[in-house]
Amino acid sequence: MALRPLDNALQVIPERPKKLAKIATLTKNPNQKIQNQTDFSGLNDENKPPLPEAAVDYLPSDKLEALANPDLKIQDLALRLDSKDWLKVCESLNDVRRFTLFHSTLLEPILKKVLLVMVKAMKNPRSALCKTSIMASSDIFKAFGNKLLIESEISDAFDQVLLQLLLKASQDKKFVCEEADRALKEMVGSMTPLLLLKRLQSYVKHSNPRVRAKAAISISECFSIMELEGMTEFGLVPSIQTAVDLLNDRLPEARESARRIAVCLYEAVTAKEEQKQEAWQSFCCSNLSAIHAQSMVKLVSSH
Numbered sequence: 001m002a003l004r005p006l007d008n009a010l011q012v013i014p015e016r017p018k019k020l021a022k023i024a025t026l027t028k029n030p031n032q033k034i035q036n037q038t039d040f041s042g043l044n045d046e047n048k049p050p051l052p053e054a055a056v057d058y059l060p061s062d063k064l065e066a067l068a069n070p071d072l073k074i075q076d077l078a079l080r081l082d083s084k085d086w087l088k089v090c091e092s093l094n095d096v097r098r099f100t101l102f103h104s105t106l107l108e109p110i111l112k113k114v115l116l117v118m119v120k121a122m123k124n125p126r127s128a129l130c131k132t133s134i135m136a137s138s139d140i141f142k143a144f145g146n147k148l149l150i151e152s153e154i155s156d157a158f159d160q161v162l163l164q165l166l167l168k169a170s171q172d173k174k175f176v177c178e179e180a181d182r183a184l185k186e187m188v189g190s191m192t193p194l195l196l197l198k199r200l201q202s203y204v205k206h207s208n209p210r211v212r213a214k215a216a217i218s219i220s221e222c223f224s225i226m227e228l229e230g231m232t233e234f235g236l237v238p239s240i241q242t243a244v245d246l247l248n249d250r251l252p253e254a255r256e257s258a259r260r261i262a263v264c265l266y267e268a269v270t271a272k273e274e275q276k277q278e279a280w281q282s283f284c285c286s287n288l289s290a291i292h293a294q295s296m297v298k299l300v301s302s303h
Contacts, residue, residue, distance in 0.1 A: 170210030216257035
């Protein structure tokens with residue numbers, strides 16, 4: 001039997017070629033971006049300082065000067081206040097301040113529009129715009145005073161400004177908070193306390209405790225400059241009840257305001273009385289529950 005050749009006994013299977021890893025080739029054109037490369041140019045780099053915000057001048061009222069050609073500038077003031085550029089709005093608000101201080105009669109016809117723009121600016125997250133608007137409110141309080149409370153159209157806009165001031169005075173940004181505090185103090189000094197108290201009273205029951213405290217401070221400042229006639233017209237019973245409400249507040253500023261209100265009421269109620277403590281105790285017991293009357297008597301006796 002013939003033997004088969006050995007090289008025919010085993011079939012040789014050719015080795016499969018190995019797959020080579022794909023290597024991305026870099027482009028030779030330096031201006032062409034590599035595919036799938038992420039571009040971070042538009043993102044903030046935490047290792048780099050943020051770009052500085054455009055500078056805004058916070059001019060005190062006594063540094064402002066009258067406008068040249070105010071009759072011409074008033075014509076487009078409302079349009080400039082509606083600008084999408086926040087820096088231009090800041091500039092226009094400073095013009096509002098100049099109109100308020102030197103040309104108030106020109107500003108008065110568009111005062112409601114100006115107040116609503118100020119409300120919008122106070123809500124803006126840009127602190128510079130917010131502060132400039134608050135500074136404008138101080139000048140408007142000084143120039144227009146009770147007119148903001150009496151005229152119905154303007155008074156509705158004023159209520160919105162008041163709420164924003166109380167909110168801004170309650171926030172954590174110190175330089176905005178301090179400016180709002182100054183504006184509220186200017187407001188109290190520029191308006192008849194009796195008229196202003198009627199607007200402030202509702203905020204004693206506001207859901208935000210900081211707003212309640214800021215409103216309480218303004219209320220106590222109103223009482224400190226009121227005579228007995230004004231307190232009587234406002235209502236001695238509602239006044240002492242306001243003090244009771246604030247005395248039970250959780251914030252110390254509200255409780256301290258309650259003490260100041262109670263002392264003002266005590267001095268007004270007992271002004272013509274020889275037995276002051278007895279007269280005060282009688283007043284409290286006649287108008288408050290026993291426990292609240294006791295707290296008011298104790299509060300004043302420790303004064």
